[in-house]
Amino acid sequence: NVKIVSDNGSDDGIDVVRSKNVKIDECFIRSKDDCIAIKAAWDYPPENGVEKVRVSRSVFWNGLWGNGLEIGFELRANRLHDIVFDDCDVIHVERGAVFSIHNGDYAVVDNIRYENIRVEDARHKLFDFAIFLSRYSIDSPKDQEEVNKRYLHGAWDGVLSVPKDQQEKYAVNRGHIKNIEVKNISVINGPFPFSIIHGYDEKHLVENVSFENLTVHSQHIKNAAQGRFTIQNAQNINFL
Template identity: 40%
Template sequence: MGLDACQAAGRNFGSSVIGGNLFMPKYNPNPLFPNEPLFEIHDFSELPKSPRYTLYCNGQEQTVYHTDSFDYAIVVRRDDAPVSVEVCVSDSFKKAVLRPQSLEIPFDREENHIRFSLPYKAKVSLELDNDLKRPLLILSSCYVAPRSKGETYYFRKGQIYNVGNLELKSGESAYLEEGCVVCGRIYSNMADNVRVSGNGILYGGVWHKPDENGGRLMASFYLGKHILVEGISVVDNGVWNVVPGACRDVIIRDVNIMSRLVTGDGIDIVGCEEVLVEDCFIRACDDCVCIKACALPGPAACCNVRDIKVRRCVLWNAEPGNALEIGYELRCNEVSAVVFEDCDIIHCEYEGNQSGGVLTIHNADRAKVHNVRYENIRIEDAQEKLVDIKILDCKYSLDRVRGDVENIVFRNIDVTGPLFPVSIIRGFEMTNEMHRPRDIRFENVTVQGRTMHSANEMRMVVELAHELQFEGRVTLEKPEY
């Protein structure tokens, strides 16, 4: 059933659903998770456009949206040919940088005009004079066509929709056509074969006041199998954005996620098996990609995590949280077979609350975390810790005992930039309980061009941990019983 048929059946998701610009939600004892959006948007003029950047792709002007933390444009591509890009900047600047720098994109500058060729699938951040609050995010996405057999909900180009809470049942789909904006959230509960795709925007700013976090999980899927999220952009939610919970066989592909408020996690994989995240861009004002086992979206997500792969993603971790994180809530027996590979971390900003970092495992509950691999990771700006592995009891802990961390591999990790980040590996010990991270290997880890051969070289604090291996050399800290 397409959208027009849904409207005929009384399910009108157009701008006249409720009327007015503001309506009062029903009482909710937890204001962080309101029952309904606080606002509605009815016209594209209500979405601010960039006062600083004008963008042309292959000679065609693109819409550049504005927030107080970044400006952004979605460039949809129907073939693999490079795109000719011209950026016109309204004010003066001295230095321009294109990230990820690993792409080595050359550009020409003529006064306030910057020109370059955007490679296939490239998602880049243009940063002027090291100003991390006013970048231009140019996010190239592959065109996603609607299904030939039709879509359950079809949101059309040039339209704004206020859907509130849109639930997908088994076999249903939502298609966001390029150039549409869907305000609200899309979720499923005990539904299989669910699909959210297209090249439109799922907008979360309607869930919270501009300067306060809060909202609902924007694209969440609970107790389902065969889930696909592809091509869409999720913008300005005040809590977690894309969240599969207690699901199996999940693909999150070519998704752009941009948050600007604390708790705005990018992707939280909670109690899932067989999850693939690939070719995504995440600018998160908290964890970019996080693996957990906790009662969100629901209690069944407190289950084992297995067979997770995150690859070819570009990540920007703003002040709170971590870039690639396992933890804190790990209320299950086992987290295993996790691979992070071929990713560019363009920023990991300074948090200052002792938990922020680039490659992190925070085991604050009972899970055994093992068989985890970080490989071919390029890190351009690490203002917090590089590696942060801790077994601990903290404010997030609910289990009565701690778990373990072992068999962790860091291979081909390259840290550039002016800062040399510290690292920490720390175990847990009480009178009747001891848990020590072990069997942790560092193979070809380079910082500012130098290969690390020991914990000291890596500026790593090691406490209550042992069996650390650097390039074939083993450093043992013998446990004291």
């Protein structure tokens, strides 16, 4: 039952970092940056990841930075798993994604569930599940000029381009996203946001993602095109 109201830069609401058995319940969070961010930052042993987190019965308002319910970007651990977002209301996401998994490092992110969540005003993206090189990655270029030159502007913030002749080099520290269950998510007002599912390459995929009873403006989304999804380097993406 925590209430957070902020409009400052880099003001994540609640960050869950290298933790387990965490419960966030009956909270109100209005932040300019991520409302919830689950990550494995800093240089701790890779076995110290995140597991058994539940976020429920809460209300979120995300401002112009970050995302609503974020896993990432810094995922410097072997695994983040068994994370549940349930029975929440996302009343505004002014930019970024409502639901995001941004795997900028080598972790396996799996067994994630989003269920019974209402979305009222998502102005940019609904879902963004992606594996990439980012300026926060453990193997990001150290030279700031190089980072600025590679910076991708557009659908993502903080993501860096990888030249074709360097893709194998950067693949070493890329991870996986798999076994994601999305059930009873409703966009009940506001724009019709787009979504992205994007793996790094054919060996680092987003896989086994199910969308069951996803509705936008009372319309049941039964396929990627209908839901405004862009999908690349992914497999077993199902709409039910």
